[in-house]
Amino acid sequence: MASVAANYLPILLFLVVALGISGAFVVLPMIAARFTGADKPNPDKLAEYECGFPAFEDSRAQFDVRFYLVAILFIVFDIEAAFLFPWAVSVFSIGWVAWGAMMLFIVELALGLAYAWKKGALEWE
Structure with missing residues (x-):
C-alpha cells in the first residue's frame, strides 16, 4: 500500500x-502595488496613453458576427496545418x-x- 502512495507523490508534489x-x-503583484503606491489611482494614471485622446464611444461595443466566423475559420485551418505538417513528414512510414484518413x-x-463560402461567411462589407 505504501508503494502505491509513493507512486503518486511526484504528482502531489507537482500540484x-x-x-x-x-x-x-x-x-506578489498585489503586495508590490501596495508598497509602490501603484494601487492609488489619480486622474493622471487614468488618462489615455495609447492613442492620446479619449474614446469616441463605449468600449463595450458589439462586434459583427462575421468577425467571429472569420476567427473560427482561421482557427480551424490553423489546426489543419498543425495536423498536416507532422503527417507529411511521416506519411511514408x-x-x-493514415493517408486515407x-x-x-x-x-x-x-x-x-x-x-462557409456559400453562406457568405467570408464576405466582408
Missing part, C-alpha cells in the same frame, strides 16, 4: 508547486490507412470551407 507558483503570481480529413475541411 503543490504549481499551486504555490500560481498563487505567488497572483499575490505510417501506411495507406488524412485525405478524408482534408475533404471534410474543404466541404466546411465550401459551406
Whole structure:
C-alpha cells in the first residue's frame, strides 16, 4: 500500500508547486502595488496613453458576427496545418490507412470551407 502512495507523490508534489507558483503570481503583484503606491489611482494614471485622446464611444461595443466566423475559420485551418505538417513528414512510414484518413480529413475541411463560402461567411462589407 505504501508503494502505491509513493507512486503518486511526484504528482502531489507537482500540484503543490504549481499551486504555490500560481498563487505567488497572483499575490506578489498585489503586495508590490501596495508598497509602490501603484494601487492609488489619480486622474493622471487614468488618462489615455495609447492613442492620446479619449474614446469616441463605449468600449463595450458589439462586434459583427462575421468577425467571429472569420476567427473560427482561421482557427480551424490553423489546426489543419498543425495536423498536416507532422503527417507529411511521416506519411511514408505510417501506411495507406493514415493517408486515407488524412485525405478524408482534408475533404471534410474543404466541404466546411465550401459551406462557409456559400453562406457568405467570408464576405466582408
